[in-house]
Amino acid sequence: MSETRIDRRFAKLKQEGRAGLVAYVMAGDPDIETFYDYFRGLPGAGVDVIELGMCFTDPMADGPNVQVAGQRALKAGMTLRKTLELVRRFRKEDDDTPIVLMGYYNPIYSYGNEAFLADAREAGLDGLIIVDLPPEEDSELCEPTIKAGLNWIRLATPTTDAKRMPAVLANTSGFIYYVSITGITGSAAADPDAVGKAVARLREKTDLPVAVGFGIRTPEQAAAIARVADAAVVGSAFCQTVADSLDDQGKAKPDCVTNVLALARALGDGVRGARA
């Protein structure tokens, strides 16, 4: 597989001697134009990799913040096709920041795997994290994704034991996403010591960069993770910030975009200062 934007970005982070900040934002939340305004601002605010949430009616692994963010996006008329449109638009301004699509399989399956991969590649998407496609179903979308030249990023969890780890790492590229807790997104914070040990175990088995997510909300928590991992992933806190920036009718207040970017900046500063 040839080098991707994700590979280049993690190589650059390594060169700079720092961990990266990965921001998960729900595409189309709370409406498409407000979303695009903060989406395009994320790299300038210190985000190194963007995880673009793909809304789904039944997000089984997500906590309340991401669930309602997805419902807001659906209400705003968001679809997978429109999500790819946003990537295409973003790529006209920024050809370096990696974008990973994260979500559940059914919208892609419904789109048609082959058509989706062709359109995703053309739009400038770099990788996929599909929560409900474990290694046991690799022939489904994982293998075609790799063939299309995109990264397939897998989640490793505290329940992924030594026996299972090789299967999880096989076919994973770009980076590996370590889920720091057993639970849903936005749950209680993980213990940095335990995360450090888990990351060390992962590094014995793979040279891939390790990003850690679930339960990271504050710049301090992000910094703690940045000391032991290659990147910290923050998601629910972004969804929560959008939720806090809505009026009574659920419309974005004027400061919605600046609030989201302020959070990105604070988290980015936390990650950048972590190893100083």
Place this chain on the structure above:
Amino acid sequence: MEPVNTYRSGPDEQGHFGMFGGRYVAETLMPLILELEEAWHAARKDPEFQAELEHWAKHYIGRPSPLYYAQRLTEHLGGAKVYFKRDELNHTGAHKINNTVGQILLAKRMGKTRIIAETGAGQHGVATATVCAKVGLPCVVYMGETDIARQAPNVFRMKLLGAEVVPVVSGSRTLKDAMNEALRDWVTNVESTFYIIGTAAGPHPYPELVREFQSIIGRETREQMMEAEGRLPDALVACIGGGSNAIGLFHPFLDDPEVAIYGVEAAGHGIESGQHAASIAGGRPGVLHGNRTYLLQDDDGQITEAHSISAGLDYPGIGPEHAWLADSGRVTYVSATDKEALEAFQLCTRMEGIIPALEPAHALAYVTKLAPTMAADKTIVMNMCGRGDKDVFTVAEALGVTL
């Protein structure tokens, strides 16, 4: 599809029934699913486990359930002889207990200390709370807020049995959302918790193990029909939500080509209205809740809300084995509307002195169409999978009666 030698060999090792089924779950759950599969395969081969299951079936559930000749209904319809498999006479009033007994024994065997379940109409929740009370394990039942409002008696029964009923306020607040919430609980409490899924759906091995626990319905029916008629039935009819009662009746007959098999989906206000729960008639293949199957969904692959007067059929999907049996043509899937089910509900009550649940009332609605087209020496077995006590409020409201 290619013709097959047997319809009873599925699923394959990966949990697939043709293109359906599978294990579409988050990584956190995968090790548990594999652990469950291993425990299940060991248990089904273990004579001790089977003996315990049989003991519970006889002394706790009250099996075998009778095969009953509905004579007045048969005379009224003027065609094939109609039999009811009386699974509504089971302890807790439905077929659901066949499965919860099997799964609680499996949970105990695996050393799990906490049970969770999802429920729609509340029958599975009650059946789960019941077996948890019997073995003394804590039980948490997830139930959509909408269903809690329309199934109040079952909510109270679960609480009496010591279960905690957690209202689900996400999404459409019905069965599918309860299942999402149960999966979220499971992903959080992986070590201690056993998830008792109520229908023959979800990730492998659930569709298979639920089918095996429910197949006692079909196995008994075979024996009882041989005794009553000296031959197999000409037709089987059962309602389909997720489809556990139906697969339980159908599975032992799948390789008997002389037995015609009909699954009846809930057509709500009519398939053409868009307000229904008929995943096969009105859906297309997709992936939800751990398996690929027929789903009600929009053009973007977003799951749409099902509608049925029967809370137990109000689910936008169907068990994966049914999806496969539909595509293979072995089972014919038809549907009945809310209105037809209500009429059948009243007919059965007056003709046979049996108040059926609204779920099998859908099956009965199809029986009233099928029986008159068959000769008098033919037989139909319909699965009377639940009793209607829980539905009297819903029926009263639908008939415009104030209680």
